[in-house]
Amino acid sequence: MxxxxxxxxxxxxxxxxxxxxxxxxxxxxxxxxxxxxxxxxxxxxxxxxxxxxxxxxxxxxxxxxxxxxxxxxxxxxxxxxxxxxxxxxxxxxxxxxxxxxxxxxxxxxxxxxxxxxxxxxxxxxxxxxxxxxxxxxxxxxxxxxxxxxxxxxxxxxxxxxxxxxxxxxxxxxxxxxxxxxxxxxxxxxxxxxxxxxxxxxxxxxxxxxxLLSRSGDGFRLLAAHPRLRWMFVACFCMDLAFLWPAEVALPLRATDRGWGVGAVAMVLVAFGAGALASAALGALLAHRIPAHAKLVVTGTGLAAGMAAMALVPTAPVLAATAGAVGLLSGLNAPALVTAYQQAVPEGRMGAAMSTFTLSGIGAAPLSLALFTPVSLHLGVTGTWLLCAGLALLSPIAAAVALRGGGTDPAAPRAGARARxxxxxxxxxx
CATH class of the missing domain: 1.20.1250.20 (MFS general substrate transporter like domains)
Incomplete structure (x- = not known):
């Protein structure tokens, strides 16, 4: 070395x-x-x-x-x-x-x-x-x-x-x-x-x-840099909103409607296929698509698609809707990560990514702990719609970050120049 x-x-x-x-x-x-x-x-x-x-x-x-x-x-x-x-x-x-x-x-x-x-x-x-x-x-x-x-x-x-x-x-x-x-x-x-x-x-x-004091650098970065903080909020809200519908609501809906476990598999496959297709498109054309379209437009579409999934009457329609949501997710998710990475100050990427990864791991148990008791009062459909509303916070936060979000102009960002x-x-x- x-x-x-x-x-x-x-x-x-x-x-x-x-x-x-x-x-x-x-x-x-x-x-x-x-x-x-x-x-x-x-x-x-x-x-x-x-x-x-x-x-x-x-x-x-x-x-x-x-x-x-x-x-x-x-x-x-x-x-x-x-x-x-x-x-x-x-x-x-x-x-x-x-x-x-x-x-x-x-x-x-x-x-x-x-x-x-x-x-x-x-x-x-x-x-x-x-x-x-x-x-x-x-x-x-x-x-x-x-x-x-x-x-x-x-x-x-x-x-x-x-x-x-x-x-x-x-x-x-x-x-x-x-x-x-x-x-x-x-x-x-x-x-x-x-x-x-x-x-x-x-x-x-x-x-x-x-090293012990540096372990909190990721959280200090979020507190000090508004643009990075808003992108973190955008990523976290989308993760938190998606997990309960996928892990809990979908199997419950299939059971209540008598669709069987095959319907769950069909929906997940449709979502995965849509996400893969759009991720492949992004690998070719992501640099040509405006950031506003990848973050705000697709994020709004994801929230609307989640709401539609909560209301559709049949398993085939649910699978088709999940495929459309997957298409939007395949563009939105990499764009969120990219925008977050580009907002990180120079030399602080390790601390920033540790906090980012921790939020992804923590979103799963938090989503289950938060929405499972809520579903006892609102039901599956009502809680699913609530998750869709939470997902809408992601494009809002991304729009604030893109507008500037109070970025410290003196702090150079990782990726501020081409390497x-x-x-x-x-x-x-």
Whole structure:
């Protein structure tokens, strides 16, 4: 990780597509393996100890990950993404390989809990480091395309990983699923080495703040920078609004109407297909679509589509509506991430992405805890409509951010200038 030569003069590409491709391939492998492991561990825990065992494994995986995200962001800003990613991912490969061996030699719950705990800690450390890479590989004008391409991986990973995990449990039990996750993680380690090659450790004052104090940098950034804060609100409101309808309301509606579990699958497939199609379109044309259209127009359409889904009378119409909502989501979600990243002050991307990732993880339990008791009074339809109203706050917040949102003009933003491919290797990350 030594110093590199300055970038040569002359025009340079605005997107380092070879590294972006490595990032996408590596994340596809590790994300699919992680989803396969999640399904396999949940199923195995049920067999070993029922609902209590599943709860123990889930908490072991999620709580340390949420806590370590804050430290992961601080570490990324101090050490740079290369040091954090390569070291933590290398340890994760070793942990998963050892987990495959241990689970093959014993049939008890404790290896699953221990594996989930260690995996959650390592994912928490590497999450922010992964999140800072795309803004380093693409200019501000092209960042939307790169995020659209990356969002396709995130949407495909559970589609591919979930059935893979189920098949691995049937074919070889939990050891096979753990081993498959280790292989995916090893692929990501190799890709991460290529993506971060030449990214050096940032220069910091000898007597800088402690890691513990820096762990709150993400929240301090939100307090200090209105534009970033409004984009965070836009992202969080959309996540919070979507989760309860998808996780709770949809199965309840299918049960009440007698549609069966096939209707749930049909709706989710329609939404996923629409989102994939528009994400692919965004990967080609996102830089040509105005930010207002991607953030405000599609966000308003998402809120209206969610309201329509709450009111449609039949499963086929619900699936068609979900497909239209997916089309809008495939443009809106990457645009929200892109606008958030572009609002981050220079050199603070790790802290900002740790808070952003934490909000995504926290939105799921918060949505369930908030709207489930509300549904006892408003019913499924009324609560679904309430979620649609909450989703409408996202384009409103995005419009405020686009209008300026009180941005501090003295604070340079991450992505405020185009980084060319050779400059990436010489830039402190």
């Amino acid at each position: 030594g110093t590199t030569t300055p970038a040569p003069p002359g025009p340079q590409p605005s997107v380092d597509w070879p590294r972006v491709s490595s990032l996408v391939v590596g994340q596809a492998a590790v994300q699919a393996g992680s989803f396969a492991l999640l399904i396999a561990m949940s199923w195995t825990a049920v067999q070993l100890g029922g609902r209590g065992a599943v709860t123990a494994v889930t908490l072991a995986a999620t709580l340390p990950r949420a806590l370590l995200l804050l430290f992961g962001g601080a570490l990324t800003d101090v050490l740079g993404p290369r040091a954090v990613l390569l070291r933590a991912t290398g340890v994760r490969v070793a942990v998963l390989a050892a987990g495959a061996f241990v689970t093959a030699t014993t049939e008890s719950l404790w290896p699953l809990v221990a594996l989930a705990l260690a995996d959650g800690v390592l994912l928490g450390l590497t999450g922010p480091a992964s999140g800072v890479l795309l803004p380093r590989l693409a200019s501000p004008e092209q960042l939307g395309r790169a995020n659209s391409l990356f969002s396709m991986v995130l949407r495909l990973a559970p589609i591919a990983g979930s059935p893979l995990g189920a098949w691995l449990v049937v074919a070889g039990g939990i050891p096979g699923a753990v081993a498959a996750s280790a292989v995916g993680c090893a692929v990501w380690l190799g890709c991460a080495a290529h993506v971060t090659r030449g990214m050096t450790r940032p220069e910091r004052p000898p007597q800088g703040p402690s 060319t491919a050779p400059e990436i290797t010489a830039t402190s990350v």
